[in-house]
Amino acid sequence: MISGHARSGSATVRRVLLRAGPAPTPRCRAGLRNGPPSSRPGPTGTWAPTPSAPARSDCVGRLYALLILVHRYGLVRSTDFWHAHAIRLTLRNPDVTRPSPDATSPTEAPDIEAATGLLVGLQPPGAELSESFADPPSVPLYPEEAELVRNAVERRRREFATVRWCARTALARLGAAQGPILHQALRAPVWPDGIVGSMTHCDGYRAAVVARRSSVIAIGVDAEPNLTLPDAVENAVLLPEERADVVRLAVCRPEIxxxxLIFSAKESVFKAWFPLTGRWLDFDECAITFDEAPGDTGAFVGTLTVPGAFVAGHEIGSFAGRWRARGEAGNGHVATLVAVGSPARSHSD
Known part of the structure; x- marks a missing residue:
């Protein structure tokens, strides 16, 4: 029997490795997390990403596949989160440099939100959303925030800063207090008292959603490139019934x-689950099923295969959410959002 702590460390390694990017296989032309592209001014004064497709060496791809296999056969059960995070940073970019000093009072933010967004309309009533499709030249951080990424590579510092600018923008719209947004266990963000929220960032996109705890108990949000998973990652993330659904859905909707999208949905479920329980949720402990809406937006349910979260004496055994896909497979993004209202509305978004 694997201890809870060891199991959590092992599962953390797997989730972090998934973020590191896949081995170069014909099924995936870019990594799960390739970092933000360069930017250019958009036609309406907003910022939009310049297309880019960073390549990964065969050596990094093989190392990634090896680490997946090492995890699968239980050889990294005691590896803690920060060691795994270091592996992630190494795979993403081996060059670790120190940033220039950050501003100490983040009172001004660049106006770089796109006119139409990826998650707009998916958030529940009472929640505020802020999105960005590129990183501005600089975003000021609080000193406590800057310390968290003091030794990070430039790409990590940019995504870290921009997603916090999104969070502060959403908090301001909500009328909530401003301050540094730090993190706790498993890098879950620490929100002001009475606030729940979630942040996400991937290649070419950053977003944050926040709400008052009086209206929403928990929120989880995730965005990903609209790229097929490599086989090794798919086998680690998807349950057998989910793989069957992928085959069936791909016939009707090959552009998604x-x-x-299942990976993203499980990430959103986890982000809503963890603040309620403080416990890890592995990929095989949540089964995702989609509706089959004809458009680019639909709903899904994440059904737990482990005891659910208890809120006010009620068990939440499933998490309902919404999804959206933009662009065709290999180009664009997919995104998911899970929101838990009251226990009586645990199946609503």
Whole structure:
């Protein structure tokens, strides 16, 4: 029997490795987390990403596949989160440099939100959303925030800063107090008292959603490139019934990377689950089923295969959410959002 702590460390390694990017296989042309592209001014004064497709070496791809296999056979059960995070940073970019000093009072933010967004309309009533499709030249951080990424590579510092600018923008719209947004266990963000929220960032996109705890108990949000998962990652993330659904759905809707959408849905479920329980939720402990809406937006349910979260004496055994896909497979993004209202509304978004 694997201890709870060891199991959590092992599962953390797997989730972090998934973020590191896949081995170069014909099924995936870019990594899960390739970092933000360069930016250019958009036609309406907003910022939009310049297309880019960073390549990964065969050596990094093989190392990634090896680490997946090492995890699968239980050889990294005691590896803690920060060691795994270091592996992630190494795989993403081996060059670790120190940033220039950050501003100490983040009172001004660049106006770089796109006119139409990826998650707009998916958030529940009472929640505020802020999105960005590129990183501005600089975003000021609080000193406590800057310390968290003091030794990070430039790409990590940019995504870290921009997603916190999104969070502060959403908090301001909600009328909530401003301050540094730090993190706790498993890098879950620490929100002001009475506030729940979630942040996400991937290649070419950053977003944050926040709400008052009086209206929403928990929120989870995730965005991913609309790219098919490599085989090793798909086998680690998807349950057998989910793989069957991917095959079936891909026939009808080939423009959507359904396996990546399932990965995103499980990430959103985890982000809503963890603040309620403080416990890890592995990929095989949540089964995702989609509706089959004809458009680019639909609903899904994440059904737990472990005891659920208890809120006010009620068990939440499933998490309902919404999804959206933009662009065709290999181009664009997929995104998911899970919101838990009261226990009586645990199946609503």
């Amino acid at each position: 990377a359904w396996d990546r």
